[in-house]
Amino acid sequence: MPGLLLPSIPLFLLPSIHKFSKTGNNKRNAENDGDLPMRQWLKNRRIKEDIQHKEWEKSLIKSKDFKKIFYYNKKTNVRFGLTFMATLIDENIIQDGILPNLLEEEFREIEDIKQLVPVADVQICDDPSLIEQKLLNGYVMLTIETELKHFGFIAAQKEIVRGLSQPEVEFSVIGPKEAFVESMGQNLNLIRKRLPVKELIIEEFTLGSLSKTSVAMLYMEDITNEDNVNTVRQRLTNVKFDAITDSSYIVQLISDNSNSPFPQLLDTERPDRVAGILAEGKVAIVVDGSPHVLITPTTLVEFFSSFEDYFLNWILSSFFRLIRLFAVAFSILITPIYVATLSYHYELIPKDLLSTLITSRREIPLPPILEALFLELTIELLREAGARLPTKVGQTIGIVGGIVIGTASVEAGLTSNVLLIIVALAALASFTTPVYRMGNTIRLLRFPFLFFAELWGLLGIVFCFCLLLTHLIRLTSLGRPFLEPLYPPRVMDMKDALIRLPFEKQSKRPIFLRTKNPTRFSKKKAKEKKDIDE
């Protein structure tokens, strides 16, 4: 079968891309017109119509992987063409599923592909503006000379999907071991599997003028508050960005206050967590190409709850949550308190501790603030270096950094060993935060606190705390207060905040979500009923 590469004669610009370079392209059009005589053998009576719907081809033709091939049907001798991006489609589908039928069977008009092509996703449309997008999404376009106004689209995407693996960031010892991957279809499958009800709505958007990323918004109809859904929908459609390559972009683009160090959307790689929060009445956002699914609206305390909390007995999980809370406070405050106490408030130190502190600092030439900054920066460097290196090398760096640098700096008399212990513990405590993003924020927060501790001692720490508190009170996630249920105080929502009460007590959905159906299950039947995540 003769395949024919058909270069196009573009006349118009594609409206969606490169609006600004209109003039430049027009010039090139003129050059291309000059090529016309060379391709005269192609000219026939159809060329005029061809040209008209070839505007989209102008840019695509430059790409090596753009293919347009014409075939003749054996029985009817109809000439039809397949257009596709070779790199995006699975050639096996064309060879085994499309071509044999189209060539061998009776193929007269475009409607026939619905009978002939054994592929699930076959569409026929007559809107030329869709062509480019469909081609770039991995569809094969079928054109037929008898019906120039209609196109058939046959899905033949080549899915290169990483196999399901264990969650790495949110690993849990007990509970499901599946994590999201980079394919949206796969991810949606993981979620749907867990919530096989018709109420789960998946709305899709295409965002990014260049990346054309598919973004799906998931929510439960009849549960999720309409306002929340509308806000997300509106924010997503309002996104103006050219290339969205990961869900983190979405986080920053749609969050209420982008000047805050706090993430206002929770991201997770656990499908079970997404299923859990959907049932609570929140909204999930799945971004194609990202193994992290976003959850919104969220609250501060949610960042300190690991999904494993729901797998453990409520007493244990409450205990662990409190430990984490303590760890956060400890991690942020302990170095500033050290600096404040040693620089200003020697009176506070118990007399038995005094000798330990003084002897350890006796030889140190640096004031406490520089000493603390030195060590904090060392830890940050180690973390940053460890994060950039492959796992095995990273581990070595950790050991080298921790033992060698720490011990050496104490022996050299640059830092006191008490502070070394404190800083190491603080770093350790910051890693207990279940959400990685929040862990980063916490490590950053230490530095303003250090600054104010150096400035006004304990008073400065409280002052900085007031600043932080105000910032948190002002923050909202999707217009819902970020500090809820602490402020505005909602006793009902405390059941799953700093501590987690047993499932029997969780019969109501969180108030702040203002769900349409606030009851999860009737309390009377609580004993027999099992909850979502089992």
Add this chain to the structure above:
Amino acid sequence: MKKLILFCLVLLLSGCVDKEILDDINIEVGVGYDLAEDSKDKYRGTVLFQEFQPDKTVINRTFSGSGKLRQDLLLEVTKQSSEPVVTGGLKLAVFGPELAKKGIYDLVDSFQRDASIGARVFVATSEGKALDMLNGEYGTRGNSTYIYNLIRHNIEHRDIPQTNLHILANDYYQDGKDPFLPRLKKTAEDRVEVVGISLFSRDKEVGILPVKDMFFFKLLVDKYSEGNFDVKLKKGDLAAVKSLRSKHKIKITDNHASISINIEGIIREYTGDKLASEVVDTVQKNLEKKVEKESLRLLRQFQELGIDPVGFGQLKKAQHRNFDFKKWKDDYKTLGFDVKCNVTIEETGVIE
């Protein structure tokens, strides 16, 4: 962002306050006051610092100076010290005997005025100069810690009634009550001892209770939570009553105060052959008698000295509106006492 940086810079440059970095200051941990030899100056003060060595041992360092005010003294000491002197770590204040007799109020007042001095500072009087007292080498953790712990454990387990700077000031200002302080003595270069209680009238020392009276004194002014007393029996046997708990109740009528003291304890040691229940009874009775007799003697002694460490005046005032303390001063001299003691021995140890 620019505004934020500017704000931080401005604060850093102009808002900073003076630092007192822990290892760049000399923390005054103990202070002793004597009467100055030179009559021009009022006090001769000794300030005790501790210097921590890399091997965690402590060197005691004292500086002395004289002056009319506590601040003069601090100035003198600052001249000699390599680092700025701060007072926030003060744990112990000792007054020499002559000074105690002359009055300690000015100094106590200056302690109170100094916001950096805590309320749990122990104040004591010394037999012999306060200067010598602080100049010893007691224990391995520094003189101040040594004496501080000495007084504290004697308060908790032995015969010193609850005391600290706050209680001293409180007693001083309280009408109808007089302060008292523990009295210490340096017995050797490395040894300090509690040698009694200094009794004050207002801020002047007027009498000293010897060690043997301290048990009864504490019964009267404070309560025991874990005391200790040896009871003599007839045949020269001794019984040690331990884990002693006591409470006292005072009822005061027009011109008579009746004090009832309740003691509970355990016999831990007995030098006789057999601790029969009769013996226990005898121990109880002997102890009761002894307490009653000695307490009464002490109360009379206070009356003679014209002091009121138990606080009868305060109790009397609590019962009368528009109380006249001047009249009470005379009334106190004729106040009658009776002491009723009730001892319960709860256990006698694991053997009979």
Add this chain to the structure above:
Amino acid sequence: MKEQPVPERLQISPFLVFYLVMSMQIGIGVLGYQRIIAMDAGYDAWISILFAGGCIHVIVWMIYKIGETVGGDIVTAHKYILGNFFGKALCSIFIGYFILYSLTVVRTFVEVIQVWMFPELSTFWFSFGFMILCVYIIFGGFRTVVGTAFFGLVLPAYLLLTFGWAIKFSNFYNLLPIWDHSIKELLTASYHMSLTFIGFEIILFFYPFIKEPKKSQKWAHLAVLTTTLIYTILAIITFAYFAEDQLSKQIWASLTMWKIVEMPFVERFEYIGIANWNLIILPNVCISIWIASRLIKRVFNIRQKVGVFFVVGGVLSVIHFLDSRERINTLNDYVGKMGFTFTFIYIPLLFAAVMFVKKLKKGKKK
């Protein structure tokens, strides 16, 4: 003529009035009110606290009655009685009152810091930092201000427990005999106590911001009751802890009481306490600045954001000149008297006037 109602998303739940009122009442005064009332009524002064607390309930009731009748804040009430121009003119006095109030609180707090922690702390620069924090809070809207009030009350609540240490060194015989002072002395003490109590009058200023204001009345009463109890208990502990003559020398009795606190990891507590007090006085200052700027908006029709800067600028430009204990005391006295006049004399008058005008209008309708 009709005022714009406050949109619902800016309104607060009725129970938050509890935190607002309490956090406005508890401020810098708690650190040293014991001495002031003991000067008049000795150790019977706790009765005066209860009495003053009782009187306040009546005023709170009046405030709610005013709010209910005119359906708005104090400006509406004044317009109701005096008409637009005179009403607004009279209300502008309160702008000055609340500016002075915030000035007093900040300056007194700075003084406490200077005496107890950092003698060299620059009054201006600390106030500057503090004011920036306040502006940040107020720009977040009324809900943020209320949030600060909430946390400013809940987080430092543990400080109350620390006064428990003092009980061990207390002698409750100090309080006996009860009624050792004349009614007149007790009333004077009540008058002085009222200076520590003021702050509840703010209800009259944020009344339109409460969702279902009627429901909030019980919370306001509960707040006043709780404050009264806290003040009484603290006063009783203080009286038991100090001898009477000793207390008369303690300018900040509550702080001095912290000196006795000793924990295994903290030798001296007052430094932590003072630092924490920053959180307690923050709502005091924020609420008063918010009210001042809101009044500016209501009276002069200037944007509230501009008003905030005006108030803050005013405070900062004056604060530097209050450099001695005497001046600060004078200011405190002055503001206290203003507060007393406003809450205990003016509000009942206003109440009577509103009731009178209401009857008058009713009569006209008929």
